[in-house]
Amino acid sequence: MTHSGIPMAGADDDAPRALLNRMRRIAQANGHERIDAKRMAGIKRRKDARRKTEERPASADGAPRDPKPLGGVFDQLSKRYGWxxxxxxxxxxxxxxxxxxxxxxxxxxxxxxxxxxxxxxxxxxxxxxxxxxxxxxxxxxxxxxxxxxxxxxxxxxxxxxxxxxxxx
Structure with missing residues (x-):
């Protein structure tokens, strides 16, 4: 950009891309791998599905992963093992x-x-x-x-x- 506000072609146009590439090289040097758009879409889809199941209310009989009262767990154990x-x-x-x-x-x-x-x-x-x-x-x-x-x-x-x- 010049003082008059008119953009100039040149080095300033590539500054954001140069910064992005520099950050990518730093991340790669630190052991992070680049994820392409297709793979990222799959990750996002799984994350959204997981979020939807977490937001879902528990069923009346309780889903297998729902927390259970400790008393009920001990009662089941005592019946199962004959205690x-x-x-x-x-x-x-x-x-x-x-x-x-x-x-x-x-x-x-x-x-x-x-x-x-x-x-x-x-x-x-x-x-x-x-x-x-x-x-x-x-x-x-x-x-x-x-x-x-x-x-x-x-x-x-x-x-x-x-x-x-x-x-x-």
Whole structure:
């Protein structure tokens, strides 16, 4: 361009192209490859398709890649690997002291489950008698807190009785 505003033919016309070529050489020297228009169109098409799937609302039953609640995932795993009995037994044993009256919780400790019976180790024979006397009420409390069928019976044993194979 001249001072009068009239364009001149010459070196200034090639300045943008020279800069573009220089930037291409620098990019190539840095390990970047040049992408032709056809390849770029394919990349853009895939990117647009991916963007459309991301914007799509999740289906009612959930797409395979949708995030799932952790509780549901653990439930599926426990069913698949047969951990349900062990987990429910652990829940019952862990909740024993919180559910039963404090006097019973301090003197009788839940040790585990034997089928649907909760094994409780008591400090003395008198506490064994108390547990047997109030078994129905205690089973009701446990089932109310942990769900119906969690415990069907309580098997109290004294502190010095022999341990049998139980799940804890």
């Amino acid at each position: 349900e009995a062990g987990l429910s037994a652990g829940r019952v044993v862990a909740s024993w002291e919180k559910i039963v009256p404090p006097a019973i919780g301090l003197t009788c400790k839940a040790e585990g489950m034997d089928e649907k019976s909760l094994v409780v180790r008591c400090e003395s024979a008198s506490w064994v008698a108390q547990i047997k006397l109030h078994e129905k009420q205690l089973v009701g409390l446990l089932c109310k807190e942990l769900g119906t069928g969690a415990v069907e019976a309580i098997r109290p044993v004294t502190a010095n009785s022999v341990r049998r194979n139980i799940r804890s």
